[in-house]
Amino acid sequence: AVSEPAEATGDDIREVTGSRVNLRGGPGTDYNAVGSLTRGTEVRVISEEDGWVKLQVQETGRIGYMADFLLTASN
Numbered sequence: 015a016v017s018e019p020a021e022a023t024g025d026d027i028r029e030v031t032g033s034r035v036n037l038r039g040g041p042g043t044d045y046n047a048v049g050s051l052t053r054g055t056e057v058r059v060i061s062e063e064d065g066w067v068k069l070q071v072q073e074t075g076r077i078g079y080m081a082d083f084l085l086t087a088s089n
Contacts, residue, residue, distance in 0.1 A: 026059035027072070028085040037078035041066035048078050059088065 036047035041063055049071075051057070057069040060077070067085060070077045 026088050027056055028059060028067075028069075028088065029053075030055045030057065030080075030084060031086055032084045035080060035084045037071070037076065037080060039078060041068070041079045045079065049076060051080075057085065059085075 030051045030053055033053050035051050037049040037051055038045040039048045051071065056072040057080075058072060060068040060070060062068070062082060065082050066079050067082045068077070068079055069085075
């Protein structure tokens with residue numbers, strides 16, 4: 015059997031591309047920031063909707079929303 019690469023587990027892992035990006039409580043700038051992430055932070059994408067990504071921060075497990083253009087593209 016051919017072994018699958020590690021990223022083929024079904025998780026969509028991306029990195030933050032902005033230098034300092036707000037993590038928001040919902041999909042839009044009208045939602046309060048619940049934290050901020052710095053460039054290179056790894057996040058796991060849960061879902062995408064209307065240009066917003068619901069994600070979980072790999073390091074802390076925190077869940078929030080971020081505009082999709084602030085993340086690297088999906089694999």
